[in-house]
Amino acid sequence: MSRGTTDRIRCVQESMKPLFAVLLLVLAGCSPKAPTFVVEGFAHAGPTCPVMTDPPDPDCADRPVAGAEMVVWGPADNEVARTKTDRNGRFTLKLPEGSYILVPQQVEGLLGTA
Numbered sequence: 001m002s003r004g005t006t007d008r009i010r011c012v013q014e015s016m017k018p019l020f021a022v023l024l025l026v027l028a029g030c031s032p033k034a035p036t037f038v039v040e041g042f043a044h045a046g047p048t049c050p051v052m053t054d055p056p057d058p059d060c061a062d063r064p065v066a067g068a069e070m071v072v073w074g075p076a077d078n079e080v081a082r083t084k085t086d087r088n089g090r091f092t093l094k095l096p097e098g099s100y101i102l103v104p105q106q107v108e109g110l111l112g113t114a
Helices: 003-029
Strands: 036-044 069-073 079-084 090-096 101-104
Touching: 069 090, 079 090
Parallel strands: none
Antiparallel strands: 036 090, 069 079, 069 101
16 A cells, blocks of 8 residues: 555544544433333322211312322432422322332321321
8 A cells, every 4th residue: 555545544544533432422322221101190188078978078079189299219218209299189200110109298288198
């Protein structure tokens, strides 16, 4: 090979190094991640009357609890997520695969803890 050809090959090799580094970074960002699961729930308070009747009294039906805080604890006894219920008492969390404990927090105006 002539000196000119060798210099061009070296030049191409040198110019490819940054491209190769960028490609590695992109591929690292595309590595497979643990699946994420959606956990949905509903917080409600009930019974809301001191006595159950038959037929049930519609005024005594369970009611949604808005603003209830839900704390999720992981297997290492650490908090991994926290959310609040919406005005309809519903909440949604996205969690990676695993085992968790969902702990509702005390809500002002309700007796006891859920």
